Amino acid sequence: MTYSYEFPRPALTVDIVVFALDEDDLKVMLIQRDLEPFAGQWALPGGFVRLDETLDAAARRELEEETGLKGIFLEQLYTFGEVDRDPRERIVTVAYFALVNLEGHKVQASTDARNAAWFAAGDLPALAFDHERIFDAALDRLRSKVRYQPIGFELLPPKFPLRSLQHLYEVVLDRELDKRNFRKKILSMDVLVELDEIEKDVSHRAARLYRFDKKKYDRKTRKGFNFEL
Amino acid sequence: MTYSYEFPRPALTVDIVVFALDEDDLKVMLIQRDLEPFAGQWALPGGFVRLDETLDAAARRELEEETGLKGIFLEQLYTFGEVDRDPRERIVTVAYFALVNLEGHKVQASTDARNAAWFAAGDLPALAFDHERIFDAALDRLRSKVRYQPIGFELLPPKFPLRSLQHLYEVVLDRELDKRNFRKKILSMDVLVELDEIEKDVSHRAARLYRFDKKKYDRKTRKGFNFEL
DNA sequence: ACAAAAGTGTTAAATGTACACCCATGC
DNA sequence: GCATGGGTGTACATTTAACACTTTTGT
Numbered sequence: 001m002t003y004s005y006e007f008p009r010p011a012l013t014v015d016i017v018v019f020a021l022d023e024d025d026l027k028v029m030l031i032q033r034d035l036e037p038f039a040g041q042w043a044l045p046g047g048f049v050r051l052d053e054t055l056d057a058a059a060r061r062e063l064e065e066e067t068g069l070k071g072i073f074l075e076q077l078y079t080f081g082e083v084d085r086d087p088r089e090r091i092v093t094v095a096y097f098a099l100v101n102l103e104g105h106k107v108q109a110s111t112d113a114r115n116a117a118w119f120a121a122g123d124l125p126a127l128a129f130d131h132e133r134i135f136d137a138a139l140d141r142l143r144s145k146v147r148y149q150p151i152g153f154e155l156l157p158p159k160f161p162l163r164s165l166q167h168l169y170e171v172v173l174d175r176e177l178d179k180r181n182f183r184k185k186i187l188s189m190d191v192l193v194e195l196d197e198i199e200k201d202v203s204h205r206a207a208r209l210y211r212f213d214k215k216k217y218d219r220k221t222r223k224g225f226n227f228e229l
Numbered sequence: 230m231t232y233s234y235e236f237p238r239p240a241l242t243v244d245i246v247v248f249a250l251d252e253d254d255l256k257v258m259l260i261q262r263d264l265e266p267f268a269g270q271w272a273l274p275g276g277f278v279r280l281d282e283t284l285d286a287a288a289r290r291e292l293e294e295e296t297g298l299k300g301i302f303l304e305q306l307y308t309f310g311e312v313d314r315d316p317r318e319r320i321v322t323v324a325y326f327a328l329v330n331l332e333g334h335k336v337q338a339s340t341d342a343r344n345a346a347w348f349a350a351g352d353l354p355a356l357a358f359d360h361e362r363i364f365d366a367a368l369d370r371l372r373s374k375v376r377y378q379p380i381g382f383e384l385l386p387p388k389f390p391l392r393s394l395q396h397l398y399e400v401v402l403d404r405e406l407d408k409r410n411f412r413k414k415i416l417s418m419d420v421l422v423e424l425d426e427i428e429k430d431v432s433h434r435a436a437r438l439y440r441f442d443k444k445k446y447d448r449k450t451r452k453g454f455n456f457e458l
Numbered sequence: 459a460c461a462a463a464a465g466t467g468t469t470a471a472a473t474g475t476a477c478a479c480c481c482a483t484g485c
Numbered sequence: 486g487c488a489t490g491g492g493t494g495t496a497c498a499t500t501t502a503a504c505a506c507t508t509t510t511g512t
Contacts, residue, residue, distance in 0.1 A: 007277045009238040012321060048236045051319050055310035079308045079323050081284035090280050092241060092323075094308050163491080180493070181475065204489040205482040392464080409466070410502065433462040434509040464509070473500070481492075 010081070010090040014059040015046030015131065017077070017138035018069065018098040021155040025120045026171050027102070028135065030127070031066050032115035037087050038128035044135070045116070046093065059096045067116045073099040073154040078137050085130045097138040099154035146172050150191065150227045153212040161199055161207035162186070169229065189227065191217045239310070239319040243288040244275030244360065246306070246367035247298065247327040250384040254349045255400050256331070257364065259356070260295050261344035266316050267357035273364070274345070275322065288325045296345045302328040302383040307366050314359045326367040328383035375401050379420065379456050382441040390428055390436035391415070398458065418456060420446040 018029040030042040045066040049058040056074065064070045077095040085091065102118075119125065121139065124132070146152050152168050153160075166182045186192060193213045198206040217227070247258040259271040274295040278287040285303065293299045306324040314320065331347075348354065350368065353361070375381050381397050382389075395411045415421060422442045427435040446456070 007240065008280050010241055010278060010280060011236065012239055012241060049239060049310070049321070051237050051239060052312060054312055055308060055321065076307060078305060079284060081278070081323070083281060083283055092278070092284065094310070094321075161491090178476075179491090180477085183492080184494095185474090202490085203484050205484085205491050207491060390464090407502075407504085408464090409504085412465085413467095414501090431463085432511050434464050434511085436464060459512105461512085462510090465507085467504105469503090471500100471502080473498100475498075476496090477494105479493090481490105483489085483491095485486105485488085 010092045012049045013046055013091055013093040014049055014055060014062060014096060015044040015093050015134055016059050016063050016074070016096045016098055017044055017135055018063070018067070018072075018100060019121070019138070019142060019155065020100050020102040020118060021168055021171065022102065022118075022120075024171070025122070027118040028121050028124065029067055029069070030117060030119055030124070032117075033128055034114060041128045042119070042125045043128035044095075044131045049094070055094050056096075059094075059098075063098065066114055069098075069100060069105055072105065073151065077134075077141055080130060080134060082130065093134075095134045095137065097141055099142075099151060101155060101157050103157050143172060143174075146229075148226065148228050150212060150214075150217055159195060159197060159209040159211050161209055163207055165210075185229065189225075191220065191227070239321045241278045242275055242320055242322045243278055243284060243291060243325060244273040244322050244363055245288050245292050245303070245325045245327055246273055246364055247292070247296070247301075247329060248350070248367070248371060248384065249329050249331040249347060250397055250400065251331065251347075251349075253400070254351070256347040257350050257353065258296055258298070259346060259348055259353070261346075262357055263343060270357045271348070271354045272357035273324075273360045278323070284323050285325075288323075288327075292327065295343055298327075298329060298334055301334065302380065306363075306370055309359060309363060311359065322363075324363045324366065326370055328371075328380060330384060330386050332386050372401060372403075375458075377455065377457050379441060379443075379446055388424060388426065388438040388440050390438055392436055394439075414458065418454075420449065420456070 020027045020029070029045060031045050033039055033041055033043050045063055047058070047062040047066070049055060053061065055076065059074055060070070063072075063074070074096055075098070077097045079092060079094045081092040083090060085093070124135065126132075127135065146169065152165065152172070155168055156164055162183055165186065166177055166179065169182070170177055191213055192210045195209045195211060197209045199209065200206070217225075221227075249256045249258070258274060260274050262268055262270055262272050274292055276287070276291040276295070278284060282290065284305065288303055289299070292301075292303070303325055304327070306326045308321060308323045310321040312319060314322070353364065355361075356364065375398065381394065381401070384397055385393055391412055394415065395406055395408065398411070399406055420442055421439045424438045424440060426438045428438065429435070450456075
């Protein structure tokens with residue numbers, strides 16, 4: 001590697017695509033820009049990386065500052081470095097994707113006075129910069145990753161009925177799944193714990209609740225087990 | 230996103246993990262550093278991103294400058310942003326992984342006077358910076374991706390016998406495969422073209438040559454086909 | 459003729475897919 | 486008692502895994 005301290009440097013930001021799950025939709029968190037360029041338009045939460053923080057730390061900090069969300073699942077997605085992706089100057093952005101359980105984390109719509117809101121992933125407004133491309137990449141990643149890593153649970157509360165889990169997969173993968181086959185498959189993996197609890201406040205037979213047993217999953221994974229749906 | 234033009238900026242580099250396939254080994258290209266820090270130690274090829282080039286372009290340029298390799302398969306891997314990964318100052322690096330057919334691209338060991346060489350992936354020397362971690366990430370990516378994307382062909386010449394393809398998978402996945410089952414599987418995907426040519430200069434029965442039909446693969450993929458081995 | 463690798467099919471086990479009814483509960 | 490979703494099993498099709506001998510060619 002050639003080193004020189006005198007190179008002009010691109011600016012470096014992080015942007016985060018946060019997904020959540022609604023009764024019937026996949027949602028994405030957007031914030032409304034208050035400054036030019038693209039003032040008034042919706043964009044992904046994000047901001048500049050500081051010299052003394054890692055990329056992950058920058059993503060978590062910006063997420064909390066702009067949306068109030070903290071302690072959630074966050075994973076690096078891809079780094080976007082088109083030369084003119086920002087109209088003002090060269091800015092490279094490290095994109096993240098994040099998953100959150102809507103119930104557990106009610107969003108302070110704007111900790112720092114910006115407008116933040118959930119949008120249905122299938123029906124987004126025009127986005128600033130190349131954020132639509134970043135969103136597309138995040139959705140692709142979610143769709144493929146959910147099938148071979150147990151990340152879907154991040155979108156659910158800790159205790160959930162199997163029907164919610166199936167619904168999650170149906171929404172994310174955008175196709176219907178057979179109830180019996182789904183249950184057989186997920187239970188046969190033996191990473192869910194059946195709880196002695198049932199749903200509350202439903203106007204019909206209440207479903208049994210389950211939780212994902214991460215410790216068991218990790219143990220099995222070390223022995224060669226592969227989650228796959 | 231908050232914009233400010235006055236933020237101090239990390240420096241931004243690219244580093245590339247280039248894999249190739251030998252008779253019996255997976256190889257990685259390293260270059261020997263001539264400057265401090267880590268002068269004399271081996272490191273991944275890479276260097277600074279310029280203001281007027283994309284990240285991909287920077288990776289291709291550095292690769293050619295330092296190793297002479299050009300026109301090869303290149304894909305972004307991950308961005309490493311630990312605060313002290315470089316002992317001098319904050320440098321964020323966008324890592325790439327690349328695949329090349331050893332036969333087709335003899336390496337000009339050093340276009341710009343640096344020492345470049347192939348090392349067996351299982352037996353690397355100590356690497357500068359956090360390059361060992363980057364290498365590990367690249368190897369993981371290669372191992373998982375080779376199973377669900379037809380990227381292995383990038384490590385072979387355009388025309389190859391099935392045995393070479395099987396050998397590639399055995400080396401990368403580090404386990405033996407059954408010859409008959411392997412052939413059945415790969416041929417049933419119907420993305421290889423059987424050529425009217427056979428190997429030359431072998432001291433035994435010559436094997437038929439095949440090539441990967443990318444157009445057919447793309448067509449099938451659009452119709453929902455998934456490569457998987 | 460022999461050494462070396464190419465090429466080829468069958469069987470059994472495991473996994474995936476399609477499909478419909480009774481049950482428990484709240485109103 | 487009825488509407489709503491919860492929960493369950495079986496049969497068939499497909500895929501995977503294990504396994505050994507004959508053919509071709511060069512020396």
